[in-house]
Amino acid sequence: MDLTGMLEISGRTDKGRVRDHNEDSIGEEVELGTVVLADGMGGYHGGEVASAIAVNTILNRLHEELPEIEPGTIDKKTGYSKESLLARTAIDEANQTIAKASQTQPQYRGMGTTVVLGLFYDNKLTFAHVGDSRMYRIRDQKLEQLTVDHTLLQELVDRGFYTPQEAQQSLNKNLVTRALGIDQQVEIDVHETAAQTGDIYLLCSDGLNDMVIDEDILATVNTFADNLQDVADNLVTLANEKGGKDNVSVVLARPLKPFPAPPLRWHKRLIRKLFK
Incomplete structure (x- = not known):
């Protein structure tokens, strides 16, 4: 399914600065309806290698398998949609690829990466993440964080040791409890939500949200919403003006119209039945 003309993406x-x-x-990948962001860590250039492996592995897997999905199909064993399972499979493959490289190539030992993925398919958004890279939704000019950070600080907030306001001032924001490449298996959070025309979805590394408070993120999005590339450029500029203490990355996606998935072609259905 090609979402060109149905989905606007910029990043x-x-x-x-540091x-x-x-x-x-x-x-x-607007044709795939896919956006992905990874924030690497560890070793001599290991972080950039890990994040690149994550992005490329995920996109390659989606290129191979997304066209073969029958819209509306639910996996009987898990109860998940096929696109949700594909998102999980793609991230799991990225995790294993990074872990293998880390274990077999000494210069990359200890490397890892966060990841956040958005897959727009059949009028829904499937989003998945590991680590503290985030996805936000801006709807009706209001900002909502869709992901929950996999960090020690977030766990302490969840247990009532910190308020969200206190956590914002903490010096220990970036101690992640999950990352790709550290072990052969990783827990992946996957969710689905209905996507509406005009929604804006923002993926970001912590170089944005550590520097810029949510209110300023929202104000920037609303100010430049007519052009998503302007939004991306101004968010990065704002993070750098606030200190730019880390790499900063953003990807934005906006559905322009409904995007129902076409049914699988009849010959593919026949092949699937014959070899099931």
């Missing part, structure tokens, strides 16, 4: 990645190289990676 930008920047090394910031780091000497960029360990973030972003991917945008």
